[in-house]
Amino acid sequence: MARGRKTVTIREVAEDAGVSLQTVSRVVNGGPNVRPQLRDKVRASIERLGYVPSLAAQRMSGSRSYIILAINDRERTLADWRERRGTDWVDQMLLGGILTCSKHGYRMMVELIDTHSDHVERELSAAISALQPDGVVLTPPHSENRLITELLAERGIPFARIGSNTPGPGIALTMGDEGAGHLATSRLIELGHRRIGMIAGPAQYSLSGWRIEGWKRALAEYGLPVEGLLETGDFGYESGTRAARALLDRNPDLTAIIASSDQMALAALEVARDRGLSVPRDLSLISFDNTPIVRFTNPPLTAIDQPIAETVSRAVEQLIAREPADDGDPVIEVAAALVERSSTAPAPGTA
Amino acid sequence: MARGRKTVTIREVAEDAGVSLQTVSRVVNGGPNVRPQLRDKVRASIERLGYVPSLAAQRMSGSRSYIILAINDRERTLADWRERRGTDWVDQMLLGGILTCSKHGYRMMVELIDTHSDHVERELSAAISALQPDGVVLTPPHSENRLITELLAERGIPFARIGSNTPGPGIALTMGDEGAGHLATSRLIELGHRRIGMIAGPAQYSLSGWRIEGWKRALAEYGLPVEGLLETGDFGYESGTRAARALLDRNPDLTAIIASSDQMALAALEVARDRGLSVPRDLSLISFDNTPIVRFTNPPLTAIDQPIAETVSRAVEQLIAREPADDGDPVIEVAAALVERSSTAPAPGTA
DNA sequence: ACAAGTCTTGAGAACGCTAACAAGATGCGC
DNA sequence: GCGCATCTTGTTAGCGTTCTCAAGACTTGT
Numbered sequence: 063m064a065r066g067r068k069t070v071t072i073r074e075v076a077e078d079a080g081v082s083l084q085t086v087s088r089v090v091n092g093g094p095n096v097r098p099q100l101r102d103k104v105r106a107s108i109e110r111l112g113y114v115p116s117l118a119a120q121r122m123s124g125s126r127s128y129i130i131l132a133i134n135d136r137e138r139t140l141a142d143w144r145e146r147r148g149t150d151w152v153d154q155m156l157l158g159g160i161l162t163c164s165k166h167g168y169r170m171m172v173e174l175i176d177t178h179s180d181h182v183e184r185e186l187s188a189a190i191s192a193l194q195p196d197g198v199v200l201t202p203p204h205s206e207n208r209l210i211t212e213l214l215a216e217r218g219i220p221f222a223r224i225g226s227n228t229p230g231p232g233i234a235l236t237m238g239d240e241g242a243g244h245l246a247t248s249r250l251i252e253l254g255h256r257r258i259g260m261i262a263g264p265a266q267y268s269l270s271g272w273r274i275e276g277w278k279r280a281l282a283e284y285g286l287p288v289e290g291l292l293e294t295g296d297f298g299y300e301s302g303t304r305a306a307r308a309l310l311d312r313n314p315d316l317t318a319i320i321a322s323s324d325q326m327a328l329a330a331l332e333v334a335r336d337r338g339l340s341v342p343r344d345l346s347l348i349s350f351d352n353t354p355i356v357r358f359t360n361p362p363l364t365a366i367d368q369p370i371a372e373t374v375s376r377a378v379e380q381l382i383a384r385e386p387a388d389d390g391d392p393v394i395e396v397a398a399a400l401v402e403r404s405s406t407a408p409a410p411g412t413a
Numbered sequence: 414m415a416r417g418r419k420t421v422t423i424r425e426v427a428e429d430a431g432v433s434l435q436t437v438s439r440v441v442n443g444g445p446n447v448r449p450q451l452r453d454k455v456r457a458s459i460e461r462l463g464y465v466p467s468l469a470a471q472r473m474s475g476s477r478s479y480i481i482l483a484i485n486d487r488e489r490t491l492a493d494w495r496e497r498r499g500t501d502w503v504d505q506m507l508l509g510g511i512l513t514c515s516k517h518g519y520r521m522m523v524e525l526i527d528t529h530s531d532h533v534e535r536e537l538s539a540a541i542s543a544l545q546p547d548g549v550v551l552t553p554p555h556s557e558n559r560l561i562t563e564l565l566a567e568r569g570i571p572f573a574r575i576g577s578n579t580p581g582p583g584i585a586l587t588m589g590d591e592g593a594g595h596l597a598t599s600r601l602i603e604l605g606h607r608r609i610g611m612i613a614g615p616a617q618y619s620l621s622g623w624r625i626e627g628w629k630r631a632l633a634e635y636g637l638p639v640e641g642l643l644e645t646g647d648f649g650y651e652s653g654t655r656a657a658r659a660l661l662d663r664n665p666d667l668t669a670i671i672a673s674s675d676q677m678a679l680a681a682l683e684v685a686r687d688r689g690l691s692v693p694r695d696l697s698l699i700s701f702d703n704t705p706i707v708r709f710t711n712p713p714l715t716a717i718d719q720p721i722a723e724t725v726s727r728a729v730e731q732l733i734a735r736e737p738a739d740d741g742d743p744v745i746e747v748a749a750a751l752v753e754r755s756s757t758a759p760a761p762g763t764a
Numbered sequence: 765a766c767a768a769g770t771c772t773t774g775a776g777a778a779c780g781c782t783a784a785c786a787a788g789a790t791g792c793g794c
Numbered sequence: 795g796c797g798c799a800t801c802t803t804g805t806t807a808g809c810g811t812t813c814t815c816a817a818g819a820c821t822t823g824t
Contacts, residue, residue, distance in 0.1 A: 095773085113542075116543065120812075124779055124812065140508075359710070447803085473811090
């Protein structure tokens with residue numbers, strides 16, 4: 063079987079252009095000191111032969127690997143997948159990442175790792191040794207995992223922590239969860255709501271805590287109570303059902319709920335329907351994430367939009383631009399926005 | 414800045430175990446002729462030092478690259494993303510791919526390519542030269558792009574065509590679209606429907622044609638008419654709206670619609686609601702894809718479930734297991750299933 | 765016009781691994 | 795016990811690129 067034509071190497075380009083390997087390499091990498099005339103000649107040869115440098119060889123020669131590694135939680139990803147729950151979050155981060163990587167001649171690779179297992183270090187370590195990425199993007203809950211951040215810091219690999227707002231090591235990229243929690247709550251208060259329940263995410267995600275903080279701050283600003291209005295879920299549908307029931311059982315006068323994920327909001331919507339509560343007439347609902355699902359529910363949900371793709375994109379930009387011996391790692395905020403749909407309305411009995 | 418500890422190389426393992434590099438290499442790759450005693454000794458050293466072979470170096474030395482490349486349509490992916498339409502399809506294929514790759518010590522990389530641009534060849538060629546993947550997974554509409562399949566065949570790179578049922582070159586993996594179209598249509602006929610409209614996908618996707626074939630076959634089996642019952646969309650929401658309107662305008666007696674994507678089905682649902690038609694009382698609806706969205710619509714949609722993850726997983730298995738000089742490329746079918754929810758009911762006026 | 769730079773180019777080593785070959789050890793049949 | 799095949803281990807030569815260093819060509823200031 064004809065193995066097809068051999069790959070074009072830098073050597074062939076060098077011969078074709080009548081220069082040394084090193085000169086071609088300089089042209090390819092935009093090296094500074096090459097006469098324009100020669101440069102054009104080399105470029106012509108590259109174009110004609112269709113030369114593209116081999117990633118593997120580039121890595122081998124000790125420079126960059128042109129690979130950014132994205133770490134996702136295997137457990138959660140698998141569960142989402144198995145239950146066909148939709149993994150839009152993964153999607154978004156991948157898109158933002160891949161697009162930005164390709165813009166800079168990089169590639170993004172995804173690795174699934176169990177945060178909870180005691181192999182975390184080993185798994186991550188193996189991935190890094192095999193790939194030797196130029197940067198790593200950590201998604202929650204990995205962003206907060208000390209074992210992971212310390213390993214990366216020790217290895218001297220630049221990394222970004224998505225959904226974290228604590229300063230280094232590693233670039234932190236937050237979507238302003240405290241602000242988003244505050245924003246959603248404030249809006250409900252403006253609409254006349256006084257008893258606003260919160261279905262938070264698991265404590266293991268620090269962003270869960272921040273959203274709660276924002277919610278509390280808004281309530282405090284209006285002197286509204288907090289007691290008995292907080293429930294915790296795991297972002298999944300079932301946990302949302304439990305939480306919504308608990309909230310409504312405990313607070314007959316509840317008129318609004320903020321859910322920390324679309325799935326939990328969907329569950330709350332269903333619970334409300336079961337109890338004969340009309341959304342938004344009797345109960346207003348705001349969710350977090352704004353995945354495609356919430357546009358097609360009945361009614362469509364008002365939601366906090368998480369600019370995940372944008373955030374990951376920013377993270378990748380930072381990692382690629384990063385100088386090896388750079389100064390302190392920044393904390394970057396990509397603000398979330400409130401998208402109003404039809405699950406929010408003035409509180410019952412309001413003008 | 415301390416660059417962190419250096420990566421462990423095969424050389425260090427060899428020294429630690431007191432053997433040659435080659436022996437370590439053999440142990441790592443499961444080479445056949447190593448004395449058990451030595452093998453265990455080497456394994457112990459590997460374990461102790463935490464050695465993991467460098468992907469780049471492995472590729473360099475002329476063997477496999479341990480990389481499977483997945484090609485997606487940039488245009489469509491970007492549009493999906495921009496409009497936050499949900500790219501569950503991408504998700505599913507990624508998951509199936511990544512999981513199966515990692516099971517075999519491979520990695521999956523995603524590349525977005527414009528099918529329509531005249532750079533297709535160049536883009537693909539560049540990706541292949543840079544990555545030198547051991548296999549390529551083509552998703553629709555790339556699966557049918559001659560420029561692409563010929564390029565891959567010529568280069569001698571094993572590849573799989575998802576959503577295609579025509580024999581080689583390249584492994585074909587179909588979800589049985591003709592059968593699925595037939596299945597959905599038959600079910601509706603069983604329910605007493607006689608005027609069943611079809612909103613097909615774009616002709617550029619060959620699976621669109623197959624679904625139409627299945628629909629026609631089922632109708633023909635019952636001597637039912639086809640005329641005026643076919644509309645074409647582009648899988649997107651807006652096109653679904655247009656198609657559904659056209660269908661209902663032209664056929665006042667229409668009692669069922671099959672839509673070739675969830676988005677188009679959602680649009681049809683909305684059109685029906687606008688016209689005061691109750692789903693499923695007045696109009697039954699079956700969609701293709703079964704993405705998470707359709708579980709949360711009102712009513713939840715009956716849908717043909719596309720086993721995308723499963724299919725991609727099978728594709729990857731095939732590619733990895735592939736011997737270089739293998740015999741003919743197979744055509745593999747991973748059958749789709751009908752998931753009944755609440756958008757289908759007996760035709761109006763039926764027992 | 766000359767010394768001291770700066771720009772431009774090239775030669776050779778190195779990156780970490782495996783393929784191909786070579787050589788020594790072991791087993792087998794007779 | 796000898797010759798041959800087989801098993802086991804080691805040695806050497808790349809794979810395609812960039813890095814380091816060195817040498818030649820060109821500037822510039824005086």
